[in-house]
Every structure is written in C-alpha cells, then in structure tokens.
Amino acid sequence: MAPLDSFDLAILRILQKDNRTPQREIGEAVNLSAPSVQRRIRRMEADGVIRAQVAQIAPEAVGLPLTIIVQVELVSETPDAIDAAKQRFRDAPEVQQCHYVTGEADFILVVIVASMSAYEDFTRRMFFEGANVRKFRTMVSMGEVKTGTMLNI
Amino acid sequence: MAPLDSFDLAILRILQKDNRTPQREIGEAVNLSAPSVQRRIRRMEADGVIRAQVAQIAPEAVGLPLTIIVQVELVSETPDAIDAAKQRFRDAPEVQQCHYVTGEADFILVVIVASMSAYEDFTRRMFFEGANVRKFRTMVSMGEVKTGTMLNI
DNA sequence: TGCGAGATGAAAGATACTTGCATAACGAGG
DNA sequence: CCTCGTTATGCAAGTATCTTTCATCTCGCA
Numbered sequence: 066m067a068p069l070d071s072f073d074l075a076i077l078r079i080l081q082k083d084n085r086t087p088q089r090e091i092g093e094a095v096n097l098s099a100p101s102v103q104r105r106i107r108r109m110e111a112d113g114v115i116r117a118q119v120a121q122i123a124p125e126a127v128g129l130p131l132t133i134i135v136q137v138e139l140v141s142e143t144p145d146a147i148d149a150a151k152q153r154f155r156d157a158p159e160v161q162q163c164h165y166v167t168g169e170a171d172f173i174l175v176v177i178v179a180s181m182s183a184y185e186d187f188t189r190r191m192f193f194e195g196a197n198v199r200k201f202r203t204m205v206s207m208g209e210v211k212t213g214t215m216l217n218i
Numbered sequence: 219m220a221p222l223d224s225f226d227l228a229i230l231r232i233l234q235k236d237n238r239t240p241q242r243e244i245g246e247a248v249n250l251s252a253p254s255v256q257r258r259i260r261r262m263e264a265d266g267v268i269r270a271q272v273a274q275i276a277p278e279a280v281g282l283p284l285t286i287i288v289q290v291e292l293v294s295e296t297p298d299a300i301d302a303a304k305q306r307f308r309d310a311p312e313v314q315q316c317h318y319v320t321g322e323a324d325f326i327l328v329v330i331v332a333s334m335s336a337y338e339d340f341t342r343r344m345f346f347e348g349a350n351v352r353k354f355r356t357m358v359s360m361g362e363v364k365t366g367t368m369l370n371i
Numbered sequence: 372t373g374c375g376a377g378a379t380g381a382a383a384g385a386t387a388c389t390t391g392c393a394t395a396a397c398g399a400g401g
Numbered sequence: 402c403c404t405c406g407t408t409a410t411g412c413a414a415g416t417a418t419c420t421t422t423c424a425t426c427t428c429g430c431a
Contacts, residue, residue, distance in 0.1 A: 069280065077280065080273035084237070087418060098380050103419070114279040117366070119272065120233035126267040127222065127230065127371045134319060134326050151363045158370035162328075163363035166287060173287050173357060175315075177369060204321035210304045213270070216330065217311035218280045240387060251411050256388070 066112045072097060073105055074218055077114070080106070081215060084118045121213065124177050131178050132206040136170035137192070138199045146197050147171070153196070159187050170202070219265045225250060226258055227371055230267070233259070234368060237271045274366060277330050284331050285359040289323035290345070291352045299350050300324070306349070312340050323355070 069077075075095040079086055088099040088106075095102070109115045124130065139150060147165070154163040154174060162175040178184045184203075192198040222230075228248040232239055241252040241259075248255070262268045277283065292303060300318070307316040307327060315328040331337045337356075345351040 074280065077273070077275055081275055083271060084273040085271050089418075099418085100381090100420075101379060104378080112279070114276055116274040116276050118236060118238050119274060119367075120230070120237040121269040121272060121367060122230055122234055122369055122371075123267055123269050124369055126265070127227065127369060129369060129371070132317065134317060151361075155364050158368075160364055161367055161369075162365055164285065164287060164357075164359040165361040165363055166357040166359050168355065168357035170357065172363070173359075202321065204317075204319040204323065204326060206317040206319050206326075208304075208318040210316035210318055210325070211308050211313055212315055214272075214274060214314055215311075216275055216277055216280060216282060216314075218275075218282070242387075252387085253389075253412085254410060257409080 067108070069109075069114065073109060073114075076102060076105055077109070077216075078218060080115070080118075129177050129179050131180065131184065132209060133176045133178065133184055134204045134206065135172075135174040135176060136202040136204075137172040137174060138169070138201065139171045140197050140199045142171065150197065153191065157187070157191060159183075220261070222262075222267065226262060226267075229255060229258055230262070230369075231371060233268070233271075282330050282332050284333065284337065285362060286329045286331065286337055287357045287359065288325075288327040288329060289355040289357075290325040290327060291322070291354065292324045293350050293352045295324065303350065306344065310340070310344060312336075 072095055076091060079091050079094060088102045091097075092099045092102045097105075106115070124132065137150075139146060150172065151163070151165065154160050154172065159176045159178050160174050161177050162173075164173045165171065166173055176184065176187060178187060188201070188203075192201050225248055229244060232244050232247060241255045244250075244255045245252045250258075259268070277285065290303075292299060303325065304316070304318065307313050307325065312329050312331050313327050314330050315326075317326045318324065319326055329337065329340060331340060341354070341356075345354050
C-alpha cells in the first residue's frame, strides 16, 4: 500500500466534506487532471483509506430522535467473552458506534433508537438474558453538539 | 417539509450504504424513474433529511490512530457556561463527536488524535486554562468494534 | 547512458445527470 | 359529482461527468 502524498490528502480533505464534488473541480483545486484524481480515489478505495461513500441522514427526520451513550462492563473478560460481546454489539442495528476501551468500562456504545421503550427493549436483548454484562450505565443525549467524521488532516 | 414516504425511505436505505449508486439503479430497486429519484434526493437535501454526502476515511490511514472517549464534568452548569463549553468543543478539530448528556457526566466527546502527546496537548487546551471543567475521564479505544452511521430504517 | 516501473494529461467514448414537457394522480372546494 | 389547481411522474433530449486508451514524461537504478 503506497503511502499518501500531499495530493492524496488534499483530495481526501475535499471528499470528506462533499464526495459529489466533480473530479474536474477537485483537479483544479489540487492541480491535477481529472483522470489522475480518479485513479488516486480508486487506489485509496482499494487500499481501504476510503472506507465508504455515503449519505449522512438526520436521525430525527426518520423517526429516530433518541441518541444514547452506554457504558458496558462485562462479568467475564476472557478473550472469548470479549469477542462474543463484540459480535453481539456489531450485529445490533441500533448500535451506531462501539468502542472497546480501557478504563472503568469495557465498552462504549452509541445507540440510536425511536423511543425510550425501544431502548428498554434493546437493553433487554443486549444486557440481560445471559449476556455476561455486570452493569451498564445509560447517558441520554440532550443535544448533538457535534456529529460526523471530519478528520483533522 | 413534506413527510417521507416509503419511496424516500427506500432511497435513503441505499444512499446511506453507498451514495454513488446510479440513480437509474436506485430507480430499478424502488420502482421509480431516475428523474423521480433525483427529485426526491434533492428535496431531502433541501429539507435537511440528508445532512451531507461524504467519503468516510480510515483515521489510521492518515496518521490518526488514536480514538479516545472522554467524559467531561463542568464546574458551573449555568446556560452560559454550557453554551461556552459546547462552542469550545465544536470548534476543536480533534473532536469528532460531542454529546450533551444526562447522568454523571455533562459531555461525552469522541476525540481522534495522532498520539498520546497530541491528546495531552488537547486536554490542556480544552480542560485547563480556566475552562470550567471539574474533571474529565479518559477512555482509550483499544478497538473500533463498529463505526459509522447506518440508521436502522 | 539506458532501462523499466509508475504516474501523468489529452482526447475519445461511455455513462450518468439534468431539464423540459406532456400526462396522470390526488385533494379541495363548488 | 364535477372541476380546478397542485403536485408528482415518466419519457426524451441535452448536458455534464466519468472512464478508458494511449503516448509521453519522470524518477530510480544499474
């Protein structure tokens, strides 16, 4: 995997703001022809530098107004138990983000749901029924101060 | 703002996975012509249902391998103090996500940085120097189990 | 100096996007 | 029950963008 040069970074800076910018326009901004821009984008996609190209949807506009952050602590922390928990969280459609972390908690989840009762249902499926969870702490978001992935590159 | 019908939701389901799917292809999937698909996408952009269309970049590929979740507790919780903190976090390029939450903490931040010393520098700018922060708790991500925004619609 | 790998830009061809227009569906009001 | 106005739709044509090809260039290295 070839390292990224300053052209690649300049292209990424544009694409992470708006990936529908025409290649011609990107080329003008970075001093490269449109085909060159395209080849670099393709290479970065193949290398996994660009993970996906997506539309970001406002959750409240599609009936999912609740964002909840959850700290999860496991009972058993054997590798198998941790892998099982990871798989469980990965497969849950309500889970937007999940991090395995150091510190007092084992996992931090960002969950988006339609209502509190939907969240209650989620906790039952995820944290009870032999789920190896010692305890979990719920923090309800009262406001999305900042969202998205705008890397500082 | 017109409510979303099942066509809109079907289009969103496709776009949040891959927004470079051709409109013709989307049209075939949802039983609509390409121009209709386009008009619906434009309307949802104008209404703010679609917030942005972006490329998702792998942080570690651009020299930002550290993801850190921070719980922040303020000293003063007057509206002015809270707004000041929000503005501070919003303006910091290292902050990817910031939620104002209920519970023991006031804010949850997701911070992406190049190194621990970059994080230390960040904490000095954000949490010291008269920043109205009583305490903050750092949790370093040992693994991104799941990332992104794939709403369950 | 000469070679080879890799990247580049110009141009042509293919694909996708956009617009104009006539028609059809839906509601509100007579 | 009908008519009208509003809105959404598909088709077709025009425009812009993307993609491929190919000749050239650059750079590292022998």
